[in-house]
Amino acid sequence: NAGVTQTPKFRVLKTGQSMTLLCAQDMNHEYMYWYRQDPGMGLRLIHYSVGEGTTAKGEVPDGYNVSRLKKQNFLLGLESAAPSQTSVYFCASSVTGGHINSPLHFGNGTRLTVT
Amino acid sequence: AQSVSQHNHHVILSEAASLELGCNYSYGGTVNLFWYVQYPGQHLQLLLKYFSGDPLVKGIKGFEAEFIKSKFSFNLRKPSVQWSDTAEYFCAVNRDQAGTALIFGKGTTLSVSS
Numbered sequence: 001n002a003g004v005t006q007t008p009k010f011r012v013l014k015t016g017q018s019m020t021l022l023c024a025q026d027m028n029h030e031y032m033y034w035y036r037q038d039p040g041m042g043l044r045l046i047h048y049s050v051g052e053g054t055t056a057k058g059e060v061p062d063g064y065n066v067s068r069l070k071k072q073n074f075l076l077g078l079e080s081a082a083p084s085q086t087s088v089y090f091c092a093s094s095v096t097g098g099h100i101n102s103p104l105h106f107g108n109g110t111r112l113t114v115t
Numbered sequence: 116a117q118s119v120s121q122h123n124h125h126v127i128l129s130e131a132a133s134l135e136l137g138c139n140y141s142y143g144g145t146v147n148l149f150w151y152v153q154y155p156g157q158h159l160q161l162l163l164k165y166f167s168g169d170p171l172v173k174g175i176k177g178f179e180a181e182f183i184k185s186k187f188s189f190n191l192r193k194p195s196v197q198w199s200d201t202a203e204y205f206c207a208v209n210r211d212q213a214g215t216a217l218i219f220g221k222g223t224t225l226s227v228s229s
Contacts, residue, residue, distance in 0.1 A: 040124070040221060042121075042205060042219045042221035043205065043218070044219070045216050045218060045219075048216045057217075058216060059218065090159070092159075103149070103161040104151075104159070104161070105162065106158040106159045106160075107160050108157075109158060
């Protein structure tokens with residue numbers, strides 16, 4: 001039981017390049033999330049999904065797109081990377097929303113640098 | 116706009132000192148409240164949670180938090196910290212309804228010296 005797995009762990013991009021971060025969970029969780037963590041800013045929600053085929057915007061969605069074609073996977077895309085997107089990205093999942101007795105399970109993070 | 120405020124950016128304590136980290140939120144209505152901890156080099160882990168009932172909740176490793184509805188607060192406490200408590204602590208809140216997501220505060224870095 002791997003929990004929440006993020007790939008890749010590290011990535012360096014040049015401004016304007018595109019990439020996709022993959023998050024996979026094997027716990028059959030309905031909800032999945034992408035957060036970014038920046039020093040002094042805490043974790044900010046980018047996008048989330050309440051089930052297969054659904055997505056919703058979080059606090060800082062601009063510059064990112066997501067897809068949840070399969071229940072176990074949640075992809076985060078950067079179409080044209082900018083230095084402001086240099087961050088550590090965390091994926092998380094939970095059984096349900098509302099979070100009653102349903103804590104978030106986090107992946108180990110992806111460290112992205114955009115030069 | 117919804118927000119979660121953590122008052123202390125960086126707290127430095129000696130071992131055995133008492134700890135209190137402040138957290139306030141700005142939602143109305145019913146909320147679920149959480150504290151998460153991130154040890155150096157690791158991902159976030161749940162420390163404790165409140166969703167109803169006794170406003171004083173106890174978590175792992177001797178931590179507790181008190182929900183004061185009238186003050187929109189959920190402060191984290193520990194009577195005697197240890198060096199191993201050195202970590203970043205995040206308060207998080209979400210509205211008690213389906214389809215909502217957890218919103219985090221900016222975090223408080225706790226440094227404990229032995």
